[in-house]
Amino acid sequence: MTPRLWAACTLAVLLVALVVYAAVTIPWQRPPAPRADQLAALGQFPADQVARAREFHSALRPGAYGGLLVGLAGALVLGFTPLGSRLVGWAGRPFGDHWIAQAVLGGLLVVLAAEVLTLPFAAWRHTVVVRYGISTQTWGAWAVDVAKSFAVGAVIGALALLGFFAVTRLAPRWWWAFGAVGAAVLVVLLSFVLPVVVEPIFNKFTPMAAGPLRTELMDLAARDGVPVKDVLVADASRRTRAVNAYVSGFGPTRRIVVYDTMLDEATPDEVVSVAAHELGHAKRNDVLTGTIIGALGAAASVIALYLLGSLGWLLRWAGADAMGEPKAIALLIALVTLAGLVGGPVQALVSRRVEARADAHALELTGDPATFEAMQRRLGTVNLSDPDPPAWEYVMSASHPSTVERMAAARAWARGER
Numbered sequence: 001m002t003p004r005l006w007a008a009c010t011l012a013v014l015l016v017a018l019v020v021y022a023a024v025t026i027p028w029q030r031p032p033a034p035r036a037d038q039l040a041a042l043g044q045f046p047a048d049q050v051a052r053a054r055e056f057h058s059a060l061r062p063g064a065y066g067g068l069l070v071g072l073a074g075a076l077v078l079g080f081t082p083l084g085s086r087l088v089g090w091a092g093r094p095f096g097d098h099w100i101a102q103a104v105l106g107g108l109l110v111v112l113a114a115e116v117l118t119l120p121f122a123a124w125r126h127t128v129v130v131r132y133g134i135s136t137q138t139w140g141a142w143a144v145d146v147a148k149s150f151a152v153g154a155v156i157g158a159l160a161l162l163g164f165f166a167v168t169r170l171a172p173r174w175w176w177a178f179g180a181v182g183a184a185v186l187v188v189l190l191s192f193v194l195p196v197v198v199e200p201i202f203n204k205f206t207p208m209a210a211g212p213l214r215t216e217l218m219d220l221a222a223r224d225g226v227p228v229k230d231v232l233v234a235d236a237s238r239r240t241r242a243v244n245a246y247v248s249g250f251g252p253t254r255r256i257v258v259y260d261t262m263l264d265e266a267t268p269d270e271v272v273s274v275a276a277h278e279l280g281h282a283k284r285n286d287v288l289t290g291t292i293i294g295a296l297g298a299a300a301s302v303i304a305l306y307l308l309g310s311l312g313w314l315l316r317w318a319g320a321d322a323m324g325e326p327k328a329i330a331l332l333i334a335l336v337t338l339a340g341l342v343g344g345p346v347q348a349l350v351s352r353r354v355e356a357r358a359d360a361h362a363l364e365l366t367g368d369p370a371t372f373e374a375m376q377r378r379l380g381t382v383n384l385s386d387p388d389p390p391a392w393e394y395v396m397s398a399s400h401p402s403t404v405e406r407m408a409a410a411r412a413w414a415r416g417e418r
């Protein structure tokens with residue numbers, strides 16, 4: 001068998017494994033709460049508040065979709081014309097066309113070009129979230145965040161590019177196999193390392209002061225059979241008024257993180273309700289499931305890219321000789337961007353199913369649907385969510401069930417529909 005045939009067979013096996021694993025671990029069969037309950041929940045919101053939330057989201061759309069379109073156009077132009085490969089060649093020239101300079105500097109240059117194109121749209125979105133009182137960041141603090149994000153991405157990207165092109169040079173015919181394993185390992189590493197290493201770059205975490213709430217949260221976790229090491233408070237208020245909580249880390253490092261904004265805005269019972277939802281994710285190992293799906297997807301993507309490398313016309317468009325050389329970086333990024341665009345709605349669907357299961361877990365664990373519903377209403381109100389967003393946007397990008405769906409689920413649960 002040729003390397004290409006091996007690659008095609010491995011890709012088929014990975015795709016089957018991905019589909020089977022997702023079919024088994026994702027709660028596909030959970031029906032959404034009745035629409036009548038959703039409409040009743042929507043009636044709980046004052047009309048002017050719903051109107052303001054919808055106005056906010058309309059104001060965000062030009063910046064969001066404009067950025068998406070321009071970013072996509074930039075990636076396609078760089079990847080499907082020789083422009084990207086010229087940028088890479090140019091970056092390597094001062095270093096005698098050395099492959100490391102081409103891979104790392106060229107790669108960063110291509111990404112930076114796309115970043116610069118979309119930056120004005122990000123700034124536009126910032127003006128909207130400030131105008132509507134969600135963001136509390138000054139332009140200076142916002143710029144620091146943008147720079148930090150780029151720096152984190154640059155470090156991870158440089159290491160990935162360096163590893164990838166080292167492998168393509170060492171094993172020109174079999175790099176797809178090493179690349180697939182490497183991509184899967186990278187996904188797993190990032191999933192474990194990012195929360196520990198990257199979160200502190202953006203926020204400060206302090207242990208929650210001893211008191212009734214902390215005790216209740218620790219008890220809740222123990223009762224749920226999900227031991228947590230600590231309850232931390234994140235200083236989210238330095239950039240946002242939005243409220244949130246999450247569980248991060250695995251096993252002995254697991255901790256509940258609560259935004260400080262949440263402690264100001266929500267009642268202690270509501271914080272418990274949110275924590276119960278988060279414990280649902282921990283109990284079902286949702287992060288691990290997502291990591292395994294991501295790892296399988298990453299491995300499959302590398303092999304798919306290798307196979308696409310046999311399309312001579314594609315390489316000619318991109319001004320590259322092979323998929324495994326640095327001059328193909330922009331083409332690789334364009335293909336990954338396209339795949340992400342197609343995969344986004346699928347990812348959102350999977351996420352919504354998993355979130356609905358965590359909601360059901362919170363209801364079971366607290367046995368308090370009234371507080372759950374009140375908490376959802378407050379989250380929606382403070383975060384200025386559209387409680388019942390347009391269907392197309394929901395299908396394309398909603399990572400969580402809508403606020404009215406979540407409130408309706410609590411109502412259905414209270415009636416004994418579980």
Ligand SMILES: [Zn+2]
Pocket residue numbers: 277278281355358
């Ligand atoms: Zn969740």
